[in-house]
Amino acid sequence: MEYVALGIALIVALLIALGQAFINDILGFKKRDPLEDYPYECGVPLYDKEARGTFKQGYYILGLLLILFDIEAAYLFPWAVVFKDIGIYGLIEVIVFVGILALGFIYAWRKGALNWEM
Amino acid sequence: MESLLYSLLFTLVKVLIVFLTALGVGAYLTWFERKLAGHIQNRLGPTVVGPFGLLQPIADAIKLATKETVIPRGADKPVYYMAIIMALVPSILLLAVIPWGPGFMVNGKYIEPIIADVNIALLLAFALGSLSVYGTIFSGWASNSKYAFIGSLRKAAVVIAYEVVLGFSVLGVILLAGTFSTVGIVEAQIQKGVWFIVYQPVAFILYLYCMLAESGRVPFDIQEAEAELVTGYNVEYGGMKFGAFPLAEWYVNVIALSAIAVVLFFGGWDGPKILGPLSPYFWFVAKTFALVFFTIWLHWTLPRFQAKDITEIAWKILLPIAILNVIITAVVVYIF
Numbered sequence: 001m002e003y004v005a006l007g008i009a010l011i012v013a014l015l016i017a018l019g020q021a022f023i024n025d026i027l028g029f030k031k032r033d034p035l036e037d038y039p040y041e042c043g044v045p046l047y048d049k050e051a052r053g054t055f056k057q058g059y060y061i062l063g064l065l066l067i068l069f070d071i072e073a074a075y076l077f078p079w080a081v082v083f084k085d086i087g088i089y090g091l092i093e094v095i096v097f098v099g100i101l102a103l104g105f106i107y108a109w110r111k112g113a114l115n116w117e118m
Numbered sequence: 119m120e121s122l123l124y125s126l127l128f129t130l131v132k133v134l135i136v137f138l139t140a141l142g143v144g145a146y147l148t149w150f151e152r153k154l155a156g157h158i159q160n161r162l163g164p165t166v167v168g169p170f171g172l173l174q175p176i177a178d179a180i181k182l183a184t185k186e187t188v189i190p191r192g193a194d195k196p197v198y199y200m201a202i203i204m205a206l207v208p209s210i211l212l213l214a215v216i217p218w219g220p221g222f223m224v225n226g227k228y229i230e231p232i233i234a235d236v237n238i239a240l241l242l243a244f245a246l247g248s249l250s251v252y253g254t255i256f257s258g259w260a261s262n263s264k265y266a267f268i269g270s271l272r273k274a275a276v277v278i279a280y281e282v283v284l285g286f287s288v289l290g291v292i293l294l295a296g297t298f299s300t301v302g303i304v305e306a307q308i309q310k311g312v313w314f315i316v317y318q319p320v321a322f323i324l325y326l327y328c329m330l331a332e333s334g335r336v337p338f339d340i341q342e343a344e345a346e347l348v349t350g351y352n353v354e355y356g357g358m359k360f361g362a363f364p365l366a367e368w369y370v371n372v373i374a375l376s377a378i379a380v381v382l383f384f385g386g387w388d389g390p391k392i393l394g395p396l397s398p399y400f401w402f403v404a405k406t407f408a409l410v411f412f413t414i415w416l417h418w419t420l421p422r423f424q425a426k427d428i429t430e431i432a433w434k435i436l437l438p439i440a441i442l443n444v445i446i447t448a449v450v451v452y453i454f
Contacts (some may be wrong), residue, residue: 005129006234006242009214010207012133016141017206017362021199024357039190039263040353049192051264057271057427060280066278076444077241077267078290079179083448091452098441105437106134114433116426 072101083113132233133214140213144294144369145175147410153409153419159191167328178361187358190262192353197260200361202355205253209366212374215239217301219387219398221245231399232301236345239300243378244284247332249252251277254334254341254351257363261354269350272342275425279432280331280338286440287324290447291382294318300378304386313385320443322383324436329379329413331428333371336417340425376409 039046076094083090108114149164149171156163164171189198190213193396221230236242251273258270291314292298295306307313315322331338342350352363380402389401423431 001125002234002236004126006211006214006236008126008129009133009137009211009233012130012137013207013210014203015216016137016210016338017203020206020358020362020365021202022183023183024187026350027184028357031186036186039192039261040265040348051262052259055267055271057275058234058426059275062275062429062433063278065433066282069282070285071335073282073289076289077285077292077298080289081262081296081298083293083298083451088452091448094448095445098445102441109434113422114430116429 030082056117058117060117065108065113068104069101073099120374129233130317132231136213136218136233137210140210140269140370140373141365144365144373145179147369147373147414148178148364149175151414151417154414158415158418167410182361183356187359188356190354192262194260194262197256199443200258201253201260202359203253204256205250205366206362206370208250208253209370209374212243212246212371212378215243215300216374216377217386218402219303221301222395230301230408235299235301237297237299237302240288240298240378243374244288245302247284247371247375248277248281250332250366253363253366257355258351261351263354265353266351269341269343269347269353272343272425275429276331276338276341277333279429280328283324283432283436283440284328284332285326286437286444287321288382289444290318290321293444293447293451296316300381300386304388307385313383313388318443318447322379324440324443325379325382327432327436329372329375330416331432333375333413334367335372335413337420337422338428339385339417339422340428343422366415372410372413373406376413377406379409380405 039051074098079090079094120418151175153163154173155161164174167173167177189195215236217230217232219231221228223229254273255270258268258273261267265269291303294314294317295303297303303314317397327338330336334341341347347353352360355363384405387398387402390398391397393400
């Protein structure tokens, strides 16, 4: 039943979002202007028509590390819920688990993977 | 059959009340933020429409709703529309797992003031928080504008840094409460008689950083950066389509994440009974609003970091602290 409630909430949220997305197409003016859809640039003509080119973002390796550490966090979530029941075994296991990943983290740090690539 | 239909209808009413109230409050937060920003900067803020400018959000909504649709040439139209939906839906859905008060009995029926009391509520909240970044990425990609494109890539940098810290920062609270359920966490705090911020002050500070980063608030708002990117990823959106982004990111998301912070660290609806049966609701809303106020206050006070500094702070300072916090909490919980 609680998940059905979540489904109802999803439908209502979708309806609200669709309303916001399309209300201008229903209520707005329809008169077109020849240059109104020109992409924003500070008063000069566009240098290239296609904005989606190559771009240096500087966090490629960090993106890879994110996957690793997010999965680590995802493994720790169920552990945290049952921690009181599994006692010393859970504590030692998690120290070993986090310890191994911490070694990897220190390695990445020393290699400079955490630095923003200039 | 009758009772199933009844409970479905009841759920729909609950959903509509919570969502429409949150959107209304979100709209009025624009007025509050402008007023507060005005007074911080020694101005008056909105004063013209209605007393104290109180009708300004309504005037803004009508203006935004009746504007012409302008889609930039070369834009990817399906993704352009999908960005709005991907920005709004996860932010609004976050409100479904927030417990506004304790359950009570009416006519022999137990009623809980929460839309979906699922036992994975926190996991759901963080999943939805991660999903809302797609709104930003899609809008930046679909608009065919360099400014929007750069803004959305900067947002990606912020998110890859703070997702991990967010996950680790709440682990301490889950260790103490032993459950993911938001209702369960609040009840654990009431049972212990202590708010978890007393046990987990470091986790709260980490969570606060992540909350500001996830909702794109100062000092982590490089994806908007008015001075260089002219509000970044949503620069090519107009009318209500533009209104959806700040509403989702700056207002509904901030309200929802503040409410989750209240659940995790400030004892939820716990507080002295000063208003009789209504006091739990009063305390929950008051604590949430205090955090929202704090966020807006920071927004108009601090400068912003560079993208480089934001990611490096998260990976080199916050993440080691968060991991240490989890291990130390686990050891302490085991000993006591």
